[in-house]
Amino acid sequence: MKLKKISATTEERIKEAAKKVFVQKGYSGARMQDIANEAKINKALLHYYFRSKDQLFELIFMENVQKMMPKINSIIDSDDKLFDKIENFVAEYLGMLSENPFLPLFVVNELSSHPERFFQKIAPLANGNLKVNKFIQQIQDEAARGKIIPISPVTLLMNTISLCVFPYLGKPMIQFVFGFDELQYRMILEQRKKEVASFIINSIKK
Amino acid sequence: MKLKKISATTEERIKEAAKKVFVQKGYSGARMQDIANEAKINKALLHYYFRSKDQLFELIFMENVQKMMPKINSIIDSDDKLFDKIENFVAEYLGMLSENPFLPLFVVNELSSHPERFFQKIAPLANGNLKVNKFIQQIQDEAARGKIIPISPVTLLMNTISLCVFPYLGKPMIQFVFGFDELQYRMILEQRKKEVASFIINSIKK
DNA sequence: GCACTCGTTAACCAAATGGTTAAACTATGA
């Protein structure tokens, strides 16, 4: 009861190790032994803290997804002007991604292989849902007022997310095509923080 | 020796089954038994035709990647004008994707988890490499002539690929965010064939 | 010092899984 700090540290170490291994190898590719090794503990201790692989995975997954949702929501649901909002969204989103570069692949994979697990656990949380309504309304208004070209809000949002996320998903492919090494690619990603928003705004501006 | 047709059919059935299962569950998620079931054959027959899981996977993977490469190359390396080329590229690429909607996730996953397997086998093939040089030159020329805004060729190409591929990778996520069912999403993807090129051209046009 | 609790470990277990083997089946050509 006293050395709570130590046990908390162990739990944290496990979580970090689990995130690293899951994200790198995917659910079925990840071995409990890998995670134990990574956390430098006995495998049985994993099950002591987190009963099963399933539960451990779900915890890691949910913790990370839930960390992202509110941030995105707060921007997309703000009262900023459209162009500002796009800039903020891109900046915030790319910032988050550069701190969690492997999260997209993790999420996309999990969502593809076990959609039900996600829908059942995340969907019920009201705050889990993205609040896109205001954003959609805003785009329609701007188009009606002739400030931007007519564009389906869905298209615009999909394009924005695509431009932000894909470079993280397709990193190895892009590196291969262009022959970038790690450092070069990191610079490309850094540069995109400036480019992406204006690319989008350019394409809808009248 | 005579009933080659039957054995070819079996082999084909296995390949199709393998592609389906691998693409759906990923390498480590896929079970040889799943593939056997899918192909309606005995598991031992899998090993009779394709010695091991590794070899079967690699074959499926390579066959599919190699099917895509030449198509993309022929467009990107053509002598069309830039805007035409962008339109052709997007049309061809999205067409191919709509015929192989799960391929992107498959490729991205394999490339992320076993990059070496890919680099060693694909990279040596000269035609495996995308021929981006002419395309890059073209963008630089158009920018110099003031026909388009100055944009890094890498950025433009990355953005183009992002806008094409991401909707397939992020399908479940996007479906979830917007609440699309299968049919609606298929329509969205269909619509993008018209939208994406003009979105890109808009964003670089002067 | 002693019992008690929590954290940790080595050893173990059962199920799953990739892969093998030997036998059976089928068509063919001599």
Next chain:
DNA sequence: TCATAGTTTAACCATTTGGTTAACGAGTGC
């Protein structure tokens, strides 16, 4: 019809893997 070669299967094997157990250890309160 019979030997042969290719195809298919059921049964089997070894290893991997998630998960359990029982015991040990260290700190705590009495």
